[in-house]
Amino acid sequence: MDTSDAAFPVRHITLCVDIKGHKTDIIISSYEDHFLVVATQIGSMGTILHARKEEGVSVNPTFSVNVVFGKRDEPMLVAAGRQLIEHISNSGSSKALVLSLGLRDHSMGTLKDIVSAVAEKLAEVI
Incomplete structure (x- = not known):
């Protein structure tokens, strides 16, 4: 599922994917100087990183x-x-990243799937 609400003033994409049996909601927002990516399986922000x-x-x-x-x-x-952040930089953007990961599973496979899903969709908001 992929939606973008034209009424919201910040360019964004939302999607819901199944990752390793867990429903994962992902929101990617593009602000003037940052990307905000929220990936949650628990309905809350979880760990927040700045890159x-x-x-x-x-x-x-x-x-x-x-x-x-x-x-x-x-x-x-x-x-x-x-x-x-390497993917963002290689795509030609100089924006920083705020990443929120609220995950039930912190395994390498889960994180790889999240990075892949986000990287695929980032091109739509860069």
């Missing part, structure tokens, strides 16, 4: 991902944030 590309003189880009609220001992959540 951005570091500006510098280096040829190779550097990315930073920080946990703002929530589980700080889940390296797979940080890895998902890094993959998404």
Whole structure:
């Protein structure tokens, strides 16, 4: 299911997918300087991360991902944030990312499926 409400002033996409047997709601919003991605299986925000590309003189880009609220001992959540900010950067956008992951399952497979679903839809709002 894929919807976009023209009355809402922020460009966004909502979808609901089944990931590893869990109903997963995903909302992708595009603000002027950030993307907000909410992926939830529990109906709440969960862990919130902030990811951005570091500006510098280096040829190779550097990315930073920080946990703002929530589980700080889940390296797979940080890895998902890094993959998404790299995808955003490689798509030509310089926007930062706020990522909210409210998940029942923090396995690598679940996070890969979420990153894939979000990356596929990001092109519609970049």
